[in-house]
Amino acid sequence: MTELxxxxxxxxxxxxxxxxMLSSGLTLIFSMMGVLNFxxxxxxxxxxxxxxxxxxxxxxWPGLIVAPLLVGLAGALVExxxxxxxxxxxxxxxxxxxxxxxxxIEEIVQFFWGRATxxxxxPELLHFPLFTLYGQNFPAYKAFMILISIGIFIGxxxxxxxxxxxxxxxxxxxxxxxxxxxxxxxxxxxxxxFGVGSALAGLAGVIAGPxxxxxxxxxxxxxxxxxxxxxxxxLGSLPGAFVASLLIGWxxxxxxxxxxxxxxxxxxxxxxxxxxxxxxxxxTLSLPQVxxxxxxxxLILILIFRPTGLMGKRET
Amino acid sequence: MSAxxxxxxxxxxxxxxxxxxxVADDQMRRGAFTRTLPMWVGAFALLMVMPxxxxxxxxxTIMNQMGISIVFALSYNMLLGxxxxxxxxxxxxxxxxxxxxxxxxxxxxxxxxxxPLPLLPFLGGLFGLAFAIPIAGFSTRRAGTVxxxxxxxxxxxxxxxxxxxxxxxxGEEGVSxxxxxxxxxxxxxxxxxxxxxxxxxxxxxxxxxxxxLFSRTPAGRMANAVRDNEERAEFVGYSQRYVxxxxxxxxxxxxxxxxxxxxxxxxxxxxENLNLVxxxxxxxMAFIGGVGFFxxxxxxxxxxxxxxxxxxxxxxxxxxxxxxxFVLTVMYAPRGLTGLVMMHGPALRAGxxxxxxxxxxxxxxxxxxLLAGTALLLEMGHTANQSVVGESEAHVxxxxxxxxxxxxxxxxxxxxxxxxxxxxxxAQYLRDAFAQATGPxxxxx
Numbered sequence: 053m054t055e056l057x058x059x060x061x062x063x064x065x066x067x068x069x070x071x072x073m074l075s076s077g078l079t080l081i082f083s084m085m086g087v088l089n090f091x092x093x094x095x096x097x098x099x100x101x102x103x104x105x106x107x108x109x110x111x112x113w114p115g116l117i118v119a120p121l122l123v124g125l126a127g128a129l130v131e132x133x134x135x136x137x138x139x140x141x142x143x144x145x146x147x148x149x150x151x152x153x154x155x156x157i158e159e160i161v162q163f164f165w166g167r168a169t170x171x172x173x174x175p176e177l178l179h180f181p182l183f184t185l186y187g188q189n190f191p192a193y194k195a196f197m198i199l200i201s202i203g204i205f206i207g208x209x210x211x212x213x214x215x216x217x218x219x220x221x222x223x224x225x226x227x228x229x230x231x232x233x234x235x236x237x238x239x240x241x242x243x244x245x246f247g248v249g250s251a252l253a254g255l256a257g258v259i260a261g262p263x264x265x266x267x268x269x270x271x272x273x274x275x276x277x278x279x280x281x282x283x284x285x286x287l288g289s290l291p292g293a294f295v296a297s298l299l300i301g302w303x304x305x306x307x308x309x310x311x312x313x314x315x316x317x318x319x320x321x322x323x324x325x326x327x328x329x330x331x332x333x334x335x336t337l338s339l340p341q342v343x344x345x346x347x348x349x350x351l352i353l354i355l356i357f358r359p360t361g362l363m364g365k366r367e368t
Numbered sequence: 369m370s371a372x373x374x375x376x377x378x379x380x381x382x383x384x385x386x387x388x389x390x391v392a393d394d395q396m397r398r399g400a401f402t403r404t405l406p407m408w409v410g411a412f413a414l415l416m417v418m419p420x421x422x423x424x425x426x427x428x429t430i431m432n433q434m435g436i437s438i439v440f441a442l443s444y445n446m447l448l449g450x451x452x453x454x455x456x457x458x459x460x461x462x463x464x465x466x467x468x469x470x471x472x473x474x475x476x477x478x479x480x481x482x483x484p485l486p487l488l489p490f491l492g493g494l495f496g497l498a499f500a501i502p503i504a505g506f507s508t509r510r511a512g513t514v515x516x517x518x519x520x521x522x523x524x525x526x527x528x529x530x531x532x533x534x535x536x537x538x539g540e541e542g543v544s545x546x547x548x549x550x551x552x553x554x555x556x557x558x559x560x561x562x563x564x565x566x567x568x569x570x571x572x573x574x575x576x577x578x579x580x581l582f583s584r585t586p587a588g589r590m591a592n593a594v595r596d597n598e599e600r601a602e603f604v605g606y607s608q609r610y611v612x613x614x615x616x617x618x619x620x621x622x623x624x625x626x627x628x629x630x631x632x633x634x635x636x637x638x639x640e641n642l643n644l645v646x647x648x649x650x651x652x653m654a655f656i657g658g659v660g661f662f663x664x665x666x667x668x669x670x671x672x673x674x675x676x677x678x679x680x681x682x683x684x685x686x687x688x689x690x691x692x693x694f695v696l697t698v699m700y701a702p703r704g705l706t707g708l709v710m711m712h713g714p715a716l717r718a719g720x721x722x723x724x725x726x727x728x729x730x731x732x733x734x735x736x737x738l739l740a741g742t743a744l745l746l747e748m749g750h751t752a753n754q755s756v757v758g759e760s761e762a763h764v765x766x767x768x769x770x771x772x773x774x775x776x777x778x779x780x781x782x783x784x785x786x787x788x789x790x791x792x793x794x795a796q797y798l799r800d801a802f803a804q805a806t807g808p809x810x811x812x813x
Contacts, residue, residue, distance in 0.1 A: 088513050134699065141702050144454050147516055148655060149698045151456070155648065156691035163688055163746070166754055276524050276644070283517055341532050348525040355518055356506050 055186035060309045061302070066194050066263075068301025069201030073256035074274065075281040075293040076208060077249025083225050083288035084245050086143055087135065090150035093275030094157035095250040099123045099257025100266045101165055104172035112175035120255040127250020131243045154271065162268050174262040197259050204252065205294070212290075221245060225288075280347045284354050286364020295362055300347050307346055313338035401581060408577060415569040419562050428561045434673045435568040436629045439575045441653040441665035443622035448651070449659030450583055451615040452595030453508070454516045456647050457523025458623055463642020464499050464526070465492030465624025467537060469631035473545035485550045485558055489571050489628030496624020500617045508612035511598070520644070527643040542638030545631070558632070568629055575625050580662055582618055591615045652690065656697050658704025667706050683764075685750055689743075715805040727794075727801040734790030740765070741784025748776060 078092045102122050106115035130153065138149040174193040181189035212218040224231045224241050232238045257270075264270065281300055285292030314337045354361060418431055440462055447453040469492040475481040483491070507518040530537035537543065547564075548557045556563045582588045590611045593601040598608040631637060640646065649672075657668020672690065679686040701708050715721045744764055751762035752771045760772045769776040 086513075088517070134695075137699055138702075143512055144452070144516075145698065145702055147454055147513060148651070149695070151648065151651070152691065152695040152698050155652075156688075156695050159685075159688040159691045163685065163750060164753060272644070276520060279517060279520060283521075337532065345525055345528040345532070348521045348528065351521040352506070352518070352525070355514075355521075359509075359514075 055188060056309055058185060059188060059190070060305045062190060062194070064302035064305035065298070066197050066301070067305060068298035069198055069205075070256055070260050071274075071278060071281050071301055072294050072297035073201055073204055074253050074278045075285070075297055076205070076290060077252040078278060079282045079285070079288055079290060079293045080221075081246055081249045082282065084221070085135075085139075085146075085242055087146045087150065088279070088282075089246075089249075090147060090275070091130070091153040091157060092150075092249070092253055093271040093278055094154045095123050095127055095253040096257040096260070096274060097161060097268075097271035098126060098157065099254030100172065100261030100270065101161055101170070101257075102254070103258040103261060104165075104170045104266055107172065116255075116258055119258045120251040123254025123257070124247040124251030127253075128243050128247030130250075131246035135246070136239070136242075154275070158268055158271060165268075167268055169265055169267040170261075172261045172266040193263065197263065200255070200259055204255065208252075209290075277347055280351045282361075283351055284347075284361055286361025289361065289363045292361055292363030300350070303346050303350070304343055307339045307343035310339050313341075404580070408573070411576075412573055415573060416566075418569075419565055425561060428565050430673065430677045432561065432565055432568050432633050433677065434670050435565075435572040436626050436633060437650075437653060437669035437673050438572055438666050439622060439629060440626035440650050441657065441669040442576060442579050442662075443619045443626060444650045444654045445659055445662075445665040446579060446582070446591075446615050446619040446622070448654055449661075449664065450588060450595065451591040451612055451619075452511050453519075453612060453616065454512070454651075455519040456516055456644065456651070457519035457521075457526070458619070458650055459642045459644075459646035460503075460523055460526045461496035461500055461620040461623035462627040462630070462646065462650075463530075463637065465489075465496040465627030466631045466637040466641055467543060467627075468492055468495040468624075469628040470543045470545040470635070470637050471536075473547055473549070473631065473635070474543075477546055477549035483550055484553045485547055485632060486553055486567055486571065488550075488632060489625045492628025492631065493621045493623075493625035496627065497617055497621040500620020500623075504613045504616035504620070508616050509609055511595070511608075511612065519647075523642075523644055523647050527639060530639045530642060537639060538637075540639070542636055544636040547632050547635055564633055568633065571625065571629060575622055576666070579618075579622055583662060587611065587614045587618075652694050656694060656704055658706030658710075660703050661706045661710065664704050664706040668704065671705070683747065685746055688746065712806075715802075718806070720805045723805045724801060727798050731791070731794060731798055734787040734794070736787070737783045738787030738791060741780050741782070741787055744769075744776065744780035745784055748780065 074092060074096055078089060081087060081089050081092075099119050102119035103112075103115035106118055134149060134153065135146060138145050174196075178191075178193045178196050180192050182192040182195050183190050212221065220231060220236055221241060224236070224238055228238050231241075261270075264273075277300065281296045282293055284300070285294070285296030419428055422428065422431065440458075443461075444455070444458050447455050447458065469488050472481070472483065472488060472491055476483050503522055507515060507522070531539065548559055550557075558564055558567060583591075590601060590606050591614075593604070594606070594608045594611045601608055601611065627637075627641070630641065653668040653672045654665040655668070656672065657666065658664030675686060675690055679689065683689075697704060703710070712721060712724070715724060747764040748762045748769060748771045751760065760770055762769045762771050762776075771777075
């Protein structure tokens with residue numbers, strides 16, 4: 053049991069921090085422009101694919117730097133020539149645009165890289181078990197993922213709260229016109245934030261690609277969960293996104309690890325049901341089975357009972 | 369009632385709405401059905417002769433698919449176009465209606481239920497409605513981003529549940545049935561595709577008619593008002609939440625009807641029919657067609673079904689083309705293809721449509737060059753990227769091109785770049801010509 057808990061904690065931390073790398077950019081973009089970027093996870097996928105191609109020529113480590121930069125550039129271009137154009141039609145149009153973009157990016161990825169999963173793997177340098185506990189290995193690459201994510205978190209927090217650029221960004225969120233009147237180029241700030249947010253998603257893709265697989269559906273798998281994270285955390289709240297990322301990371305890993313089912317509960321209560329009943333699926337329901345839907349149940353509960361999210365100020 | 373509506377309409381757009389439109393709107397309200405009756409009769413006649421024009425099995429199959437898509441897309445537009453609610457989970461009601469219909473088909477076959485097949489889609493609709501009611505209860509509080517998020521969450525939730533609850537959803541392989549086991553209707557047991565076509569056509573027409581009439585009821589009109597300005601709609605005395613609730617439930621019902629039609633047509637439903645992909649597809653259909661017009665989703669459903677069935681036979685890249693079409697529509701034609709046609713209305717009424725003939729004829733040349741060049745580049749790129757080693761021939765437009773030689777690439781690039789540049793050069797000329805044709809009489813804009 054201890055072993056299970058420790059490893060679930062660690063794996064949940066990896067998932068949660070990965071989610072945070074995506075949700076931090078997404079929530080930052082949302083609080084600035086009021087746009088929920090549906091294509092955010094697509095930039096994550098682009099990061100993984102770029103890094104795959106780069107790593108097949110010059111290795112993993114240059115890809116770690118170059119791929120996020122390329123993704124950031126792509127994000128900035130999307131903001132400048134796509135989103136800004138659609139902006140005058142309102143938020144719903146923007147949401148539809150990013151949805152179309154997500155659809156298009158998936159097709160573009162299939163165009164260039166095909167439908168099959170790519171053999172993008174972690175570097176040799178990190179290909180060893182970091183430590184062994186109760187006979188189970190913890191791979192060094194996962195520790196590396198944790199390290200990178202925490203580094204990004206600290207970096208982002210420092211830039212936002214301590215630097216001049218962070219000051220301008222924070223001001224532009226609440227008072228764009230005042231900031232503009234002070235002589236700052238607010239559209240440029242928007243483009244920059246969108247680019248940096250995309251680059252963060254790209255970086256998440258670079259480090260998640262080897263661990264979770266690099267395939268055309270990877271954006272789809274993670275995309276909706278990231279939305280859940282930022283709504284549960286509270287739209288526009290960075291600390292909320294952090295808490296919700298970890299919460300959902302752990303929720304999912306523990307649900308998969310703990311093989312409890314409704315049947316077990318019924319056994320404890322001393323009730324039994326006949327196995328052929330129409331509702332049989334309900335009684336054999338186990339925790340690993342419902343793991344994929346737990347985040348969405350959480351989302352709906354949050355939206356009903358606490359529409360501001362865990363730490364958000366504005367009502368969603 | 370009618371006074372408050374007119375007020376809302378005027379408050380929303382005091383200057384932009386021309387007098388003729390206001391008059392037309394008033395007339396429309398008085399006789400929504402009688403005034404449009406000729407059109408419905410025409411549509412009915414067209415639907416009845418279609419199988420004679422396209423008698424092939426493929427043609428009938430495609431038309432059946434179109435019918436299903438039309439009902440589905442129209443129901444989606446009750447949310448997005450008429451109510452301003454962007455849903456990413458509309459396939460839930462479509463799928464649930466379909467699943468229930470297949471189960472009922474099985475009850476008819478094995479448990480001796482008595483149910484004529486034409487009623488089945490409406491049963492599916494009621495099931496869709498039954499699910500829409502509780503979900504509408506908590507998701508219609510707000511529109512916009514929040515509504516979109518909830519719809520996405522619900523969509524994912526139901527899609528994930530469909531894998532867990534095998535008894536109802538049939539797990540990976542889905543649930544299948546047999547439509548021919550019910551009592552015969554007018555001597556038909558719906559063994560052939562053509563019989564199913566006529567059944568589908570009638571139900572499509574009935575559903576479209578009722579959805580159209582719904583859009584003309586006070587509930588439908590208030591949905592427009594809430595979409596345009598929820599605050600003002602509340603001042604008029606309507607709860608925005610309740611107005612959205614009604615639209616949402618109606619949309620859920622008709623999505624269920626579409627699902628029932630799907631069940632009759634394919635006799636099988638799988639998880640695919642209610643997941644995010646299907647939800648996204650209906651958004652594409654409605655938006656590309658044009659969400660601002662009642663006929664828009666019909667246009668979109670027909671076009672995208674054609675792309676899905678015909679284009680996919682010719683190229684593996686058809687979804688890429690659909691994606692490009694969608695993004696271009698969002699960016700440059702937010703009122704959809706119908707909007708592109710409808711914006712020529714003023715020119716037509718002013719009798720100056722002919723002025724656009726020459727500019728458009730000129731524009732067609734670079735446009736075709738751009739499209740052909742882009743398609744060639746994409747198809748050759750696809751072949752060069754994906755094909756097995758040794759195969760280097762791309763088949764485009766009936767041509768066979770060797771992608772290892774430079775010539776096809778150069779030709780394609782010249783077409784694409786030249787076409788793009790040509791369009792760029794004549795863009796201002798086109799804008800001027802359009803402004804002149806649609807602008808106030810005799811003047812320049």
